[in-house]
Amino acid sequence: MMKKDILIVGVGGQGSLLASRILGALFLSQGLDCKLSEVHGMSQRGGSVVTYVRAGENVSSPMVSDGEADLVISFEALEALRYAHTLKKGGTLVYSTQEIMPMPVITGAAAYPDDIASRLAAFDLKVLAFDAESAAEKAGNGRAANVALLGAASPIIGGTPEEWEAVIRATVPPKFVDVNLRAFALGLEEAKKG
C-alpha cells in the first residue's frame, strides 16, 4: 500500500504552508487520500514550526508519530536536527544548510551547534543537504527555497515531472511560476548529485 508520511519543518514565516499545499495538490492529483496539518498563531512568530503531510489510500491522523516519518524536509539546519528523530529507520532528511539563530543563541544563553552534520550521522538516515536559498536565488528569487527543497525531495516523494509541473503551476501565483519551476529543477539536480 502506497503511504507517504512527510514533515516540513523550519522557522515561522519561511513559507512551509506553500510547500505543504503543493504536496497536497500532488497527492490529490494522484487520487490518494491526503491530510495536512499546519501551525498558525503564536508559534508562527519566528518559532520552530512543523507541517505534517500524509497521503495514502486512507489517512486517519493528520499528524505523524515520532519515528514513523518517511521524509523530513527542513528549511533550516538546526531544525533538521530537531526533527531527525521523527524519521523512521532509513528515512530521508532533505535540508537547507541555511542557519537562523534562535533567541537563546542570540542572547548568549546557548550556542548554535557546529556539528549538525555529524550529529545527524548518528541517526540511521539518508541525508541530503544543500543551500536551498542560494539555489532559489540562482533561480531568480530566494523565496523559492521551499520549492527547491521539494525538487530535491521529489525522487523520494514520487510523481512524474509533468505532475510536478502541473501542481506548481496550479498552486503558485502566475508571475512566480517560472522562477519556482527553475528552483524545482535546481533542487532536483542536487538530488541527482546525491
Place this chain on the structure above:
Amino acid sequence: MKGTVLTMKKLMLGNEAVARGLYEAGVTFASSYPGTPSTEITEYFSNHEDVHAEWAPNEKVACEAAFGASLAGARSFSAMKHVGLNVAADLLYSVSYTGVNGGMVVAVADDQGMHSSQNEQDSRNHAKGAKIPMLEPSDSGECRDYAKLAYEISEKFDTPVFLRTSTRVAHSQSLVEEEERVLPPKKPYEKNVAKYVMMPAMARPRHKIVEERTKKLAAWAASSGLNKIIPGSEKIGVIAAGIAFQYAKEALGDRATYLKLGMVYPLSAEEIRAFAAKVEKLYVIEELDPFIEDFCHAAGVECEGKSLFSLCGEYTPAMIRKAILGEDSPAPAPAAIPVRPPVLCPGCPHRGIFYVLHKMKLTVSGDIGCYTLGATAPLSSVDSTIDMGESVSGLHGFLTADPSMEDKAVAVIGDSTFVHSGITGLINAVYNQSNVTVLILDNSITGMTGHQQNPCTGLTLQNKPTHALDLEALCHAVGVRRVSTVDPYDLEKTEAILTEELQAKEPSVIIVKRPCALLKWVKRLPPVSVDPDKCRKCRKCMSVGCPAVLFSKETGASIDRTLCVGCGLCEKLCPFGAIEGGNA
C-alpha cells in the same frame, strides 16, 4: 435539506470547511472575535457576497449579535476559541433557556497542547453547564457536514448548538465535497414574552423545557446515525470523538470496534451500555478532561481512560498503541539542542516599549497578544498575563492593595484587547480612584491571530471603511484626564512620558502608537549594517532581542540582511555609532 453535490472533492482546512457548511446551510449572519485556532472560519465565510460577516469587539457581543439575528429569523453563527467561550458564556447559559428562532450555532475551538493559548480548558464542560448540545467533527469533511446538521438540530430542538473543534481539526486539511447553498425560508419574528424574557416567572418553566430537551437530544443522537459504530475486533472497544477518534483509528485500525460520537453532549446511557455489552474491554480515548469517561462511570459502565492517558496535552497514535496494545514506539530520542521559542518580529513596535520598561525596571501587568512575548528574554519585562483585559483591572487591584507601587507599575494592553475587555477595567480604576498608568499598545491591527481589523482600525472585516474608534477621546470620556501618545521607537520621549505619568496622582493612559511591521502598508526599509571597526562588542544592540541582530565574540555584532527591516532601533542603542543605515 440536501443540496446538489457541486464538484470533485477539495482539500480544505477544517475552518474553511466549517465556513463552507455555514454557507451551504443558508447562514446569513456571522459575528465573531478572532482567536486561534478559530479565526479563519469567519474570514472564509466573509468571502461570500450574500452574507453579513463581522468582527465584534469581543465574544459576548458577537454571540449576542448572533442571537439577535436568530431572533429576527436568520440562521446565525459565532466562532471563538475556548477561552472566548468564557466571555460569551453569560449569554449562552440563558439562550439555552430561550431557545432560538432561526438556527444558531456557536463554534468553539479548543487548543490541546496550548499552541497559542494561555490555558487548556475543555469546552465540553460548558456544553454540560449550559445544557447546550455539542457536535464534534473529526476532520474537514465532518466540519462541513456537522456545521450544516447543527442548524437542523438547532431548529428542530429549539436550542443553540455548539460545534467543537480543536487545533488539529481546525488547522488540518482533508477532503471535502461541496454542495449547493440552500436558503431556508426566513422565519418571521413573533413576540413571545414567555419564551424570550428571562425573568424568574418565565425562566422557571423554560428550565423544565431545557431538561426535557436534553433527554430528547440524547435519544435522538443515539438513533440518528450521528453517533456511529465502526466495526472491527470486539476484543477492544473504543469510545472516542473528534481528533482523538482519528488517533485511535490510526493506532488500532481494525483491531478495535469504535463508537464514534458525533454528539459529545448530551450522551445516551442506553447507547453506551449497548456498545459496552458488545466488546470485551472498553476504553474511552479523549484528550483533556474525562468527560465521556465520567459519564460512563456514572452510568455504571466499566471502562478505562485517564488511568492510562494524560489529562494534559495532545495524544498521538503511538501513545495509544503503547497504552492499549503495549506496543512501544521505536522512535529515537530527540537531539538535545537549543529551543526556538516564538519571538517578536524584526521591526516589531513592541520591542521599543519593552526595552524602555525593562530599562526602568517597572512591574508590568501584561495582557493577551503578540506583546505577551515581552515576557521572554532578553526583554523580560512582563510580570503577569492571565486573560483579555486583566492587565488594567488587575493593576487597579494591585495598586489599591499596595499604593507604594504606584510609581513602579504599569499595565500594557493591545488596541484590540483594550476594546475587547480593557475599557471596563479603566472605568473601574477611574471610578474607584487608583492611580493606574495604562499603556495601550496601538499597532493598528489585531496581530497575533493573523491581522484582523478591529474597531480602532477604521476598516471592517471586508476591509471597507468604517468609523475608527478614537482611543484618546474614549479615555477622556471615561474620566482619564492625562492621555498622551508616543512612538515607542522614540526611546527618550517614551521614557520621559512614562516617568512623568508614573508620578501623576491620578489615572493616566499612554497610547503607544506604531503600526505592526508585518502590515503590507508599512514600508520595509533597507537593512542596517555594522561597521566592524567601530563595534566594541559591548552587546548593547543585543539587549532588545531582535532576531536580525547577530553577535560573535570574534567579530562582534552583525546583521542578518534577510531578516532586518531597517527599523533602526539597534542603531539608536549603539553607543559607538557602529550601526548605520536605519530609520533612526
